[in-house]
Amino acid sequence: MLDFGYINDSLYFFVDPNYKYLKPSKIYSYPCKTGDFYFSDFGGCEIENVDTTITVQAGEFKCIKYRFYATNSQGVGFEDYHYCSPGVGLIKIEKYENSYSQQEVFIKNMKQN
Numbered sequence: 001m002l003d004f005g006y007i008n009d010s011l012y013f014f015v016d017p018n019y020k021y022l023k024p025s026k027i028y029s030y031p032c033k034t035g036d037f038y039f040s041d042f043g044g045c046e047i048e049n050v051d052t053t054i055t056v057q058a059g060e061f062k063c064i065k066y067r068f069y070a071t072n073s074q075g076v077g078f079e080d081y082h083y084c085s086p087g088v089g090l091i092k093i094e095k096y097e098n099s100y101s102q103q104e105v106f107i108k109n110m111k112q113n
Contacts (some may be wrong), residue, residue: 028066028084042080043070054083054091061085063092 010029025041036047048065055061063083071077081094 028064028082030064030084030086032064040068042068043078044068048081052083054085056092061088061091 010026026038027040027042029036029038029045029047032047032050034047034050038045046067046069048067050064052063052065053060054063061083063085066082066084068080068082069078077097079096082090083092085091
């Protein structure tokens with residue numbers, strides 16, 4: 001069973017506590033600054049920008065741009081860009097695997113007050 005939670009404002013996922021040898025894994029580091037780097041279960045992660053503006057159907061969001069990447073010994077790998085808006089959440093993911101790209105938009109529609 002996976003569960004998500006925060007440690008010092010960074011988002012982590014936790015594995016079932018019965019697996020006592022597995023530690024929490026950081027997903028999104030926050031607060032952060034451009035150039036910060038850390039390892040996650042997804043590979044290396046670099047903060048590319050803390051002030052990226054993303055426009056989706058729901059509107060325009062000021063986001064942190066996280067770059068996750070890894071390559072195996074055969075040169076096969078991936079590069080993902082995650083755009084998270086503080087106080088809102090995950091807005092968009094761009095995935096690149098061996099020259100193939102796809103995008104996922106997570107916030108499609110929001111009510112405006």
